[in-house]
Amino acid sequence: MFSFFRKKTPVPADPPAAASPPPLSPPAVAAPPSPAPVPAPVAAPAPRASWLARLSAGLKKTGSSIAQVFTGTQIDETLYEELEAALLMADAGVGATRHLLEDLRRRVKAAKATDPAAVKGLLIEAITELLQPLERPLQLGAVEPTVLMVAGVNGAGKTTTIGKLTRHLADGGHKVLLAAADTFRAAAREQLAVWADRAGAAPQTDKLVEIVSQESGDPAAVCFDAVKAGQARGCAAVIADTAGRLPTQLHLMEELKKIQRTLGKAMDGAPHEVLLVIDGNTGQNALSQVQAFDAALGLTGLVVTKLDGTAKGGVLAAIALWARQRAAGPVPVYFIGVGEKLEDLERFQAREFAEALLQGR
Numbered sequence: 001m002f003s004f005f006r007k008k009t010p011v012p013a014d015p016p017a018a019a020s021p022p023p024l025s026p027p028a029v030a031a032p033p034s035p036a037p038v039p040a041p042v043a044a045p046a047p048r049a050s051w052l053a054r055l056s057a058g059l060k061k062t063g064s065s066i067a068q069v070f071t072g073t074q075i076d077e078t079l080y081e082e083l084e085a086a087l088l089m090a091d092a093g094v095g096a097t098r099h100l101l102e103d104l105r106r107r108v109k110a111a112k113a114t115d116p117a118a119v120k121g122l123l124i125e126a127i128t129e130l131l132q133p134l135e136r137p138l139q140l141g142a143v144e145p146t147v148l149m150v151a152g153v154n155g156a157g158k159t160t161t162i163g164k165l166t167r168h169l170a171d172g173g174h175k176v177l178l179a180a181a182d183t184f185r186a187a188a189r190e191q192l193a194v195w196a197d198r199a200g201a202a203p204q205t206d207k208l209v210e211i212v213s214q215e216s217g218d219p220a221a222v223c224f225d226a227v228k229a230g231q232a233r234g235c236a237a238v239i240a241d242t243a244g245r246l247p248t249q250l251h252l253m254e255e256l257k258k259i260q261r262t263l264g265k266a267m268d269g270a271p272h273e274v275l276l277v278i279d280g281n282t283g284q285n286a287l288s289q290v291q292a293f294d295a296a297l298g299l300t301g302l303v304v305t306k307l308d309g310t311a312k313g314g315v316l317a318a319i320a321l322w323a324r325q326r327a328a329g330p331v332p333v334y335f336i337g338v339g340e341k342l343e344d345l346e347r348f349q350a351r352e353f354a355e356a357l358l359q360g361r
Ligand SMILES: Nc1nc2c(ncn2[C@@H]2O[C@H](COP(=O)(O)OP(=O)(O)OP(=O)(O)O)[C@@H](O)[C@H]2O)c(=O)[nH]1
Pocket: 152, 153, 154, 155, 156, 157, 158, 159, 160, 161, 182, 188, 191, 243, 244, 245, 305, 306, 307, 308, 336, 337, 338, 339, 340, 344
């Protein structure tokens, strides 16, 4: 089994944009032998600090209004009212906002907190506890190839995320086969090929990334071929990039289900991961997407993109509250995307996210 860990060295990637913040320490892939339990992810101190700074900067738009609430000197009803408004503005949703406020009042009482700064610390605890069940690393390699199917609405960041994941896998020496299952849009196939090239661009990752695509035709057939090719070529992972679609486009959702079934026919147990990529900017809409895609496919994980510069980072709290009642248990957020470059993908960690969320001022 292998799971995604932080890398010790930065990935040689695209040239950074002129005004972009310092690069994150990206997640990396390690390969602890099965069946030993996968050790807890280890963080190298220096890269962690820069990553946190980056996440904080990214979530500043969300955090500033929440952090603002704690600049006063008193803990009174006004503080709670302002906090309620700030959480709703951050798209935490009515349910999660109510949950957090009730939890916070309990904590304030128990801790006998007397100043707003202490309340802010308690809110970080409350958010961390709510988000904790979403924190679980993506583990691959129990079977070879591990087949991942990636879905989401148009423009959510599927292809970009696949490019980032592929780079991390290839950097770890794992062979990856990409299935371009958007057979109708030539640009989508080309985009995936560009990411595949970039992901395999470093000398040590050369030839580790291949792509199966087909002009027009049946996306399920492309996926079937990709799994068979992945098996024949000894790939560690096969990743199917599906075309963007809205959950209301029922025929396209049926197509997605067919892809899922076909992957299962190509290999027992496949797809081993069904990932939904959601755009963090879409706020409450992202929750509706998670619910709808989950009902259709039974999701095994989420990737939340574009958390750099969003005012709606609170939606993770709404997803966490929903996940509590999910019959199959909470669906983990494996990664968060905080930029457009290959290294801008991080493993989701509840406490860090909660802290970053409240750091904005
Ligand atoms: N700022 C930012 N932009 C991102 C992130 N992830 C993806 N993007 C950008 O979002 C846009 C859409 O990304 P794609 O990867 O093409 O999205 P997609 O879901 O594959 O799109 P379709 O195939 O059209 O459905 C691109 O401009 C990406 O660069 C992120 O974490 N942060």
